[in-house]
Amino acid sequence: MSDPCQRAHAALRRGEGLDEPSLLQHAAQCPACAAVLQGGTPLAAALDDAPSVPSVEGLWARVEAEVAQERGPAAWLRSLVTPVRLVVAVVVAALVPVLVGLLWGRVDRAVYPAGRLVLDLIALGLPVALVLAVTMHPLHRRALPRWAGAVAVALAGLGALMGPLLSPAHHDHPASLGGVEDELFPRAIACLVTGLILGLPALVGVALVQRRRGRFGLPVALAVVLAGAVGGLGIFLHCPLVAPAHLLLGHAMVLAVYLGLAVVAVPRRVA
Amino acid sequence: MAAYVGGDRSAFAVLFERYAPRLLRLMQRDLGRGEDAHDLVQQTFLQLHRARRDFRAGAKLRPWLFTIALNLKRQHFRRQGRRPEASLELEGGAEPVAPRGNPEARVGDVQLRAALLRLPEPQREVIVLHWFEGLSFREIAEVVGASQPAVKVRAHRGYNKLREAMEGQV
Numbered sequence A: 001m002s003d004p005c006q007r008a009h010a011a012l013r014r015g016e017g018l019d020e021p022s023l024l025q026h027a028a029q030c031p032a033c034a035a036v037l038q039g040g041t042p043l044a045a046a047l048d049d050a051p052s053v054p055s056v057e058g059l060w061a062r063v064e065a066e067v068a069q070e071r072g073p074a075a076w077l078r079s080l081v082t083p084v085r086l087v088v089a090v091v092v093a094a095l096v097p098v099l100v101g102l103l104w105g106r107v108d109r110a111v112y113p114a115g116r117l118v119l120d121l122i123a124l125g126l127p128v129a130l131v132l133a134v135t136m137h138p139l140h141r142r143a144l145p146r147w148a149g150a151v152a153v154a155l156a157g158l159g160a161l162m163g164p165l166l167s168p169a170h171h172d173h174p175a176s177l178g179g180v181e182d183e184l185f186p187r188a189i190a191c192l193v194t195g196l197i198l199g200l201p202a203l204v205g206v207a208l209v210q211r212r213r214g215r216f217g218l219p220v221a222l223a224v225v226l227a228g229a230v231g232g233l234g235i236f237l238h239c240p241l242v243a244p245a246h247l248l249l250g251h252a253m254v255l256a257v258y259l260g261l262a263v264v265a266v267p268r269r270v271a
Numbered sequence B: 001m002a003a004y005v006g007g008d009r010s011a012f013a014v015l016f017e018r019y020a021p022r023l024l025r026l027m028q029r030d031l032g033r034g035e036d037a038h039d040l041v042q043q044t045f046l047q048l049h050r051a052r053r054d055f056r057a058g059a060k061l062r063p064w065l066f067t068i069a070l071n072l073k074r075q076h077f078r079r080q081g082r083r084p085e086a087s088l089e090l091e092g093g094a095e096p097v098a099p100r101g102n103p104e105a106r107v108g109d110v111q112l113r114a115a116l117l118r119l120p121e122p123q124r125e126v127i128v129l130h131w132f133e134g135l136s137f138r139e140i141a142e143v144v145g146a147s148q149p150a151v152k153v154r155a156h157r158g159y160n161k162l163r164e165a166m167e168g169q170v
Helices: A004-013 A021-029 A031-048 A059-068 A072-078 A082-103 A114-135 A146-165 A181-209 A218-238 A244-265 B010-031 B035-050 B061-080 B084-088 B103-118 B121-132 B137-144 B148-169
Strands: none
Touching: A004 A021, A004 A031, A021 A031, A031 B148, A059 B010, A059 B035, A072 A082, A072 A181, A082 A114, A082 A181, A082 A218, A114 A146, A114 A218, A146 A218, A146 A244, A181 A218, A181 A244, A218 A244, A218 B061, B010 B035, B010 B061, B010 B121, B035 B061, B061 B137, B103 B121, B103 B148, B121 B137, B121 B148, B137 B148
């Protein structure tokens, strides 16, 4: 027992004072031990009346059985070191937006105002990064504050709503002018379905490298939100329509649908 | 742990034998003796297995393992939508822990346990790890993700509140 706190605790538990000079010196420097010392034997004795070490009989068989099931590609992916898992998750989340941007990008790029484009990309891309960071935070590190996930999800919601709430970015390209009146629902549904599909690879990829417990849970719910954010970003990079009603029903709804699924995935106490 | 990361499967059993009772005690402190505490210890070792490649050679296992355990416990309480205090009500098959010692000490024990549960979570967590689990302040700082001075301040405040609670009963 080399730790001075533990030596001090042991002395106090035995009902002894801290007569040893080194312990007295330690108590003078350690506010915690000083407080216990000030409380005297009653406090030390009451603290000592802690539950004894319990038996773990039967638990090893359960642990062994669960660890034995950790086989196959999915288990291997989960067991990769965190930086590698993070790189995999980033690549998976970025893959769809990058491919859409490069191969299937919006046709009005030349006339889309640069400042507005940067703003839109930040509003839709930043939440992707934040949700990803929260989702992949490893369990062996101190937990992130509870609000971190909520802030990331709220930012994703704001990012998705920013487009519909602002005035149209431009009216300078013929392909950007549709999606209203009779075309509203057909075009919005097409974008919604496309956005949902674009989000799926991120959901599957990130879920595979998570070390979650159980099939559902908060990490899975966050992965679902991530899919919505990635799907929203992907459809923004493809669809040239700028009408607010279309952006609301066709683009923002991608996140809304995934958020609904996330709510279902959030664990609840089993009665 | 290094042996286990290196592929020695039997080392995992040694780790379990060494740490499982302490982790179970840590869980039972908040959850009582029901199935939840056992489940969380089981999950802690599963997560330890999954994260084994993240463990750096030369690092201390104890704070690493306790961080996983406490994070799982926090997640459990979030999922349940309640704080550890609720487990004072011994529910779900939990059995009361028989206090040892003479009647005066028993009164002190009950008083102290109530006072401990009234402490703010950060102070309570530090005291449990410091006094009951014997972690050093350096290890506790690692587990709770705070600086050593901050952890000492939490412990000081917590112990003072416990002392006041004990003095109040006299």
